[in-house]
Amino acid sequence: MKLLEDRIKKEGKALSETVLKVDSFINHQVDSEFMDALGEDFAEHFKDAGITKVFTIESSGIAPALMTAKHLDVPMVILKKQTSKILNGNVYQTRITSFTKGTSYELTLFADYIQPEDRILLIDDFLANGEAAMGASRIIAESGATLAGIGILIEKSFQKGRNRLEEAGYNVYSQARIGKLGEGVIEFLDEDAPAADLASEASE
Ligand code: 5GP
Numbered sequence: 001m002k003l004l005e006d007r008i009k010k011e012g013k014a015l016s017e018t019v020l021k022v023d024s025f026i027n028h029q030v031d032s033e034f035m036d037a038l039g040e041d042f043a044e045h046f047k048d049a050g051i052t053k054v055f056t057i058e059s060s061g062i063a064p065a066l067m068t069a070k071h072l073d074v075p076m077v078i079l080k081k082q083t084s085k086i087l088n089g090n091v092y093q094t095r096i097t098s099f100t101k102g103t104s105y106e107l108t109l110f111a112d113y114i115q116p117e118d119r120i121l122l123i124d125d126f127l128a129n130g131e132a133a134m135g136a137s138r139i140i141a142e143s144g145a146t147l148a149g150i151g152i153l154i155e156k157s158f159q160k161g162r163n164r165l166e167e168a169g170y171n172v173y174s175q176a177r178i179g180k181l182g183e184g185v186i187e188f189l190d191e192d193a194p195a196a197d198l199a200s201e202a203s204e
Contacts, residue, residue, distance in 0.1 A: 039069075053121070094107050115145065118146070120145055
């Protein structure tokens, strides 16, 4: 998606060969008009998927997920990051290891906010190794609902997430796909370029 690629070129900063900083418009300061445009694009892409709810993982996915939900006219649900297991209550939980922080958390959802007949669109800001998305998929599967699509703002195609999600059979749409990162280097891939050969050099 050109709008997002242009903004990344202008404001994104490659902190290393694996980490991109987009704090000025996605992760820290948020451009609401811009998020609305990204949400509209996701809604258009998944308009025929019968989506009943948009899910995201706190916190950076919330802004684009909310805008997507607004354009699809469905509720948005935030999967929470808890530090420990909730032992009582009707919850789904699964353990995730965070790519950027190297820490673990319990991805948590109260059962009230998902039904077996739901068709879920998962929105997240980045796709790296696919840990967060695979965790969300476990929770959705456990509830009996369907993960009908995954929308990512920025996919780092040189990491293994895209392949993992596709191998698991999910429909993934990334608005920007990065083939290479480095000091002063941000290279984009076309929407339909394969991630496979790049993923063989995947870095953690
Ligand atoms: P994954 O679960 O796919 O391994 O990593 C995705 C999560 O890690 C995203 O939700 C995002 O919060 C974080 N993340 C991964 N890579 C980056 C990155 O390059 N920059 C930033 N800001 N966050 C990232």
